[in-house]
Amino acid sequence: MGRIDGARDFESLVLPHLDAAYNLARWLVRDPVAAEDVVQEAAVRALTYFASFRGDNARGWFLQIVRNAAYASMKLDRGLRTVPLATGDETEAAAPAPVDPADDPEHTLLKIQAHAGLDRLLAGLPVELRETIVLRELEELAYKDIAQITDVPIGTVMSRLWRARRLLAEAAQREAVP
Numbered sequence: 030m031g032r033i034d035g036a037r038d039f040e041s042l043v044l045p046h047l048d049a050a051y052n053l054a055r056w057l058v059r060d061p062v063a064a065e066d067v068v069q070e071a072a073v074r075a076l077t078y079f080a081s082f083r084g085d086n087a088r089g090w091f092l093q094i095v096r097n098a099a100y101a102s103m104k105l106d107r108g109l110r111t112v113p114l115a116t117g118d119e120t121e122a123a124a125p126a127p128v129d130p131a132d133d134p135e136h137t138l139l140k141i142q143a144h145a146g147l148d149r150l151l152a153g154l155p156v157e158l159r160e161t162i163v164l165r166e167l168e169e170l171a172y173k174d175i176a177q178i179t180d181v182p183i184g185t186v187m188s189r190l191w192r193a194r195r196l197l198a199e200a201a202q203r204e205a206v207p
Contacts, residue, residue, distance in 0.1 A: 039079050042087035047072070049088065049168050050095040056163045057099040059152060064099075071098040086174065093178045096160065150200050158193035165190055 050071060054064035071094045084090055151159055157179075164175045165186075176183045 039076055042082075043072070043075055043079070043091050046088045046091050050091060052167060053092055053095050053160065053163060054099050056151065056159055056167075057096065057156060058102060063102060067099045067102050068095060070102070071095040074098065086177070089170070089174045089177050092164070092168075092170075093180075096178055150197050150204075153200055154193055154196060158189050158196065161186060161189040162193040162197070 047068065050068045051064055054067040054071075055061055058064050058067055071091070075091050075094050082090060151162070154162070160179065161175060164170045164178060165172070170178070172183050172186050175186045179186065181189075
């Protein structure tokens, strides 16, 4: 790919990946509000350095920036605990995920419980395993792209995925046993 210039190129190459960026940031920092801040910081960094982008994988480049911003944020926040302030409208925080109108209430409840269970299991993984499995299974990135984003060899990506899958299976089995 040749020289890239301008806001229009940034919009077309980077902005389509904001959902993936937020997803990765949310899983790394474990806080939806902090994840929004991480993505905003990463987008500013990406825009700042966009003129020097020379690759053909804008998604991988941007997710690497998000990852670095998330780790920087976690380093700054180490040991700090934040407590959200009440907004007066507590129903907003407790609102359930959007429901598929074709689902019956029982099916909807099962979906919500399964999603919450997966969230809990993923949150229990060490961060390097969690980021790898999120990039592979949720963002469907190739091993090569994950290796680039996490700055580790492909063999390390594969072993992290194996360990993450094994730990998830063991944790799911422990939860299923009464």
